Amino acid sequence: MQILFVNNNGGGFADFLDINHGTSVDRFFAQQLPDSLPGDYLIRVNRQPVPRDYVLSPGDRVSITPTKISGASRHAA
Amino acid sequence: MPSEHQDAWRVITLVRNGLQRLAENRLRNQADKYASINPMLQRLSTLSRGYDHACRRRFTGACRRLEPRIADQIRQLTHELQGLMAGRHAPQASLIHQPPTALPSPSFLLAELDQIESEFGSWEVLKGGSSLYVSTDPITLEGIHLDAFEIELRLDAFDRLDMEQPLSIHALDPNWASGADDVPHPHVRDERLCTGDATTILTQALREGRLADYLLIVRQTLTTYNPDSPHVALDDWDGIPCHDCGCSMTDDNRSVCERCDYSFCEDCFGCCQSCALYLCYGCLTSCRFCKDETCRECMKPCPECGQACCPGCFEEELCPECFEAHQQKESDHDDQPKQEIEETQDDENTCSQPSPPELSETPATPEVPDTQEASDIGFARYNQTSTIQPLAVDGGGT
Numbered sequence: 333m334q335i336l337f338v339n340n341n342g343g344g345f346a347d348f349l350d351i352n353h354g355t356s357v358d359r360f361f362a363q364q365l366p367d368s369l370p371g372d373y374l375i376r377v378n379r380q381p382v383p384r385d386y387v388l389s390p391g392d393r394v395s396i397t398p399t400k401i402s403g404a405s406r407h408a409a
Numbered sequence: 410m411p412s413e414h415q416d417a418w419r420v421i422t423l424v425r426n427g428l429q430r431l432a433e434n435r436l437r438n439q440a441d442k443y444a445s446i447n448p449m450l451q452r453l454s455t456l457s458r459g460y461d462h463a464c465r466r467r468f469t470g471a472c473r474r475l476e477p478r479i480a481d482q483i484r485q486l487t488h489e490l491q492g493l494m495a496g497r498h499a500p501q502a503s504l505i506h507q508p509p510t511a512l513p514s515p516s517f518l519l520a521e522l523d524q525i526e527s528e529f530g531s532w533e534v535l536k537g538g539s540s541l542y543v544s545t546d547p548i549t550l551e552g553i554h555l556d557a558f559e560i561e562l563r564l565d566a567f568d569r570l571d572m573e574q575p576l577s578i579h580a581l582d583p584n585w586a587s588g589a590d591d592v593p594h595p596h597v598r599d600e601r602l603c604t605g606d607a608t609t610i611l612t613q614a615l616r617e618g619r620l621a622d623y624l625l626i627v628r629q630t631l632t633t634y635n636p637d638s639p640h641v642a643l644d645d646w647d648g649i650p651c652h653d654c655g656c657s658m659t660d661d662n663r664s665v666c667e668r669c670d671y672s673f674c675e676d677c678f679g680c681c682q683s684c685a686l687y688l689c690y691g692c693l694t695s696c697r698f699c700k701d702e703t704c705r706e707c708m709k710p711c712p713e714c715g716q717a718c719c720p721g722c723f724e725e726e727l728c729p730e731c732f733e734a735h736q737q738k739e740s741d742h743d744d745q746p747k748q749e750i751e752e753t754q755d756d757e758n759t760c761s762q763p764s765p766p767e768l769s770e771t772p773a774t775p776e777v778p779d780t781q782e783a784s785d786i787g788f789a790r791y792n793q794t795s796t797i798q799p800l801a802v803d804g805g806g807t
Contacts (some may be wrong), residue, residue, distance in 0.1 A: 340610050341620055374625060379524040402635035403596030404605030407747050 335388055338395035340364070351388065358384040360394065369378070372399055416534045420564065421518045423539055425568030431616070434568050441670045442493060456482055464764055513618030524621035530629075539565040543624055544581065548594075550634040551643045555594055556582040560627050567615065574611055576627065578602045586641035587648030588659025590641060594631060595639030595646075604630060605638070653677035653689060668692040668704065683707035683720050698722040698729050 333353055338346045351360060358375060370384065373401050374397040377386060388394065436732035456479045463471035513521075525532045529543040541562045548555045559579040577600045580593035591599045604611055607630045613707035614622040634643060641660065648657030652671035663672045666689040673689045676770040680687050693702045696719035709718040713735075724732040 338619065338622065340614065340626060343613065345613060346617060346619075357467065368482055374629070379520060379621065380527070395622060397622060397629065399629055400633045401610075401626060401630045402542075402606045402637075403630045404603045404635060404638045405596065405598070405640045 333388075333390040334391045335391065337364070338393065339364070340395065340397040341368075355383070355388050357382055357386045357388065357394070360388060361396070365396070373397060374399060417519060417522055419534055420522060420541055421515050424518055424567075424620065425512050425515075427564055428616070428618060430568040431570055433754070435571070435771065438571075442496070446486065446489050446493070449489060453479070453482045453486060497700065512592055518618060521618065521620040525624060528621060528625060530570045531682060531742070539563065540577075541620070544630050548632055550595065550632075553643050553646050555584050556580065558594065558597075560624060560631075562624065570612060572613060573606075573614075574602070574604055576602055576604075576611075578631070579626075585648075586646050586659075587657055588661065589641050594638045595634055595641060595643060596630065602630065603640070605635060612616035633648070651677055653691065666692055668706075682706055696722060 334348050334350055336376060337349045347407060351363075355363075358370065361368075361383070362395070363372075365373075370379065376395045376397075378393050378398075379395075456475060459481060460472060460475045463469075463475065466741075482801065522532065525543060529545075531543070533539070533542040535542070541564060541604060543560050543562075545555045545558045545560065561577040561579065563575040563577070573714055578594065578597045581595040586592040586595075589598075594602075596603050596605065608627050611623060613625055614626060615622075617704065636642065645660055646746055648659060649663055649672050651658055651663075651674040653673055654677055656674050656676075658674050662675065664675065664678045664687060666678070667674055667686045668688050670690055671689065677690055678687065679690055679693050680704045681693060681717060682701040683703050684707050686704060688704055693704055694708060694717075695701070696703050696708070697716070699722050701719055701721065703719040707720060709720065709723070710717055711723075711731055713727055713731035716730075718728040722729055725735075727735060774775070
């Protein structure tokens with residue numbers, strides 16, 4: 333099945349992805365960001381926060397946004 | 410139409426118009442870059458035709474004159490084309506050279522506003538205004554309470570997105586950094602957030618009309634402290650205490666002692682008049698003769714009395730007091746009576762000089778040779794050189 337994945341980590345692009353039926357949000361996160369912890373991200377499905385065991389449906393929109401994003405100062409930038 | 414629907418419709422219209430202008434500007438900018446090589450192509454074409462004409466008529470001299478000009482034009486064109494290619498592959502260029510994104514639909518943007526309301530509690534557009542406002546919760550970074558911030562997204566400034574974010578950050582109850590009343594947050598100065606790592610994802614979110622993601626990213630940037638490059642570090646937020654008097658200083662008006670490396674205010678700071686290093690008064694001292702501020706490294710002990718003295722006061726490697734005393738001593742020595750000196754000198758001569766041979770004033774009479782001829786010559790010569798002088802003796806020692 334196909335879902336829309338909005339990855340605000342790194343490039344920040346939105347892509348359609350094919351995933352297996354019955355994939356939970358938790359499992360999807362582990363597949364996309366295997367070296368990261370879910371607690372370090374804001375995870376939204378269809379613009380809403382969901383529990384980690386939420387099972388994705390076709391056409392769902394999943395967005396992942398880091399909770400820690402470093403700003404800078406102009407003289408350093 | 411209820412007011413809130415009017416506001417939502419106003420936001421949707423502004424966003425779509427802004428993104429439309431952004432897309433058009435990008436295409437226009439890219440077209441200008443491609444067009445910039447046209448004059449060079451024309452010049453090269455002209456030179457090439459001239460070369461062809463000269464070649465056909467066997468004007469070898471003309472051909473020789475044209476060749477370096479053609480080579481130079483090719484070089485310039487190659488350089489320009491390489492620049493265009495490099496621009497296409499630059500990281501930021503990936504956003505410019507993506508296919509134009511379709512404008513977000515009104516229903517999409519309405520869903521964005523709904524998400525903004527659930528994430529931030531509310532959003533606001535001022536009547537007649539063109540900015541969308543949301544507020545964060547109070548923010549505390551490493552124990553420093555900064556209170557809440559208002560995020561303003563300027564919906565009429567999307568066409569400048571490639572140059573700056575259409576964003577302003579307002580402190581609702583600011584806790585300004587010490588000595589910097591335009592820094593209410595380590596990464597905000599003069600209401601401008603330095604987006605750092607967030608720049609690319611912010612730009613991409615806005616290009617696609619993902620307003621909720623945009624504002625979430627801004628909020629997460631405000632709630633994250635990057636100690637590597639703040640406008641004002643949190644450690645210095647309440648000011649840096651002077652190591653001497655304890656008064657609070659900002660990073661701009663503090664001075665660091667070049668010896669002890671502590672920070673001092675301008676009242677507790679000076680300069681060594683000898684080596685010109687900027688030092689605290691703890692590392693400086695005062696020369697007891699000239700009163701100049703001198704560092705302890707530059708102060709040297711007088712070899713006579715051992716008292717410390719600055720380099721400027723030394724005379725003939727002596728401190729002023731010892732030098733003056735020495736001068737006085739020499740002056741006293743020069744004024745002793747002449748007789749004493751002569752007596753002293755005579756005593757010195759008797760004791761130290763070998764006894765000269767006893768001499769009489771009348772030179773001895775030489776024996777006259779028997780032979781008359783030899784005697785005439787030799788005797789005459791002897792009489793010319795027969796005078797003997799007594800030995801000269803040096804008077805006085807040195």
